[in-house]
Amino acid sequence: MPGTIEPLRDGPKAKVPEVRNAYRFLNGTHGSVAGIVSASQRLSDIRRVANKTTVGRLASEEVDLLRSAIVMTSSGIDASMQRIIWDAGRYLIPIGGTAARAQYEAELKQALSGKDKVDEDLKRAIIGAEPAEHLLVYYLRMKTKASFQGSGDLKKRVRNALGVPNSTVPDATLESLDPFFKARNNIAHSMDYERPDESGRRARVHRSVDDVTSMCNNALGIAADLLHAVSDVIVANRPVR
Secondary structure, three states, X not given: OOOOOOOOOOOOOOOOHHHHHHHHHHHXXXXXXXXXXXXXXXXXXXXXXXXXXXXXXXXXXXXXXXXXXXXXXXXXXXHHHHHHHHHHHHHHOOOOOXXXXXXXXXXXXXXXXXXXXXXXXXXXXHHOOXXXXXXXXXXXXXHHOOOOOOHHHHHHHHHHOOOOOOOOOOHHHHHOOHXXXXXXXXXXXXXXXXXXXXXXXXXEOOOOHHHHHHHHHHHHHHHHHHHHHHHHHHHHOOOOO
């Protein structure tokens, strides 16, 4: 339904503890975002009842709540994706023959190729008492040290790093999130002003409830799809008993 936060799909039915915490974070995010959107709509209803007309643009307070829904969605996706990188990465990367292992080896080889200065933390991991463990921790930290700024981050740091097939979560699906990330960055870094670099009074971006809920629903839904896809990869790599 337009203007509402849609229900989040249920978590994976298979017993995959490596996905449980990430899905719990995403569920919590969904509940918070739904509450923010509902609060904005209640404010709008109260204001419109007091007005002579029920039409017109949202008040600034209502728009600010919608902005916070975008930021909350982004923050929750950060938490969920960082958690799945750690939990699923720790399981999948040590398994020989997995796509996650191949990606791990390729990136470490590139980091050690000599084309760029070798990171000091990487050097310490190599010469440590338990290099295999230290290298894995180093790699996972590199994947989770920054927030997700766009679809490229989700491709490289989640989908590719954990061996999710492109056919399961295609590039086009992830790239549909770029307007959401652009909005989030505008809000977080420039207070959503249209031209913050120009002098004088500048307008702020004014999004409708439908625009915001559409972006948030898409972001939450794709994040859930990624977690399901990672769950499928883990199940496929469980030892046969």
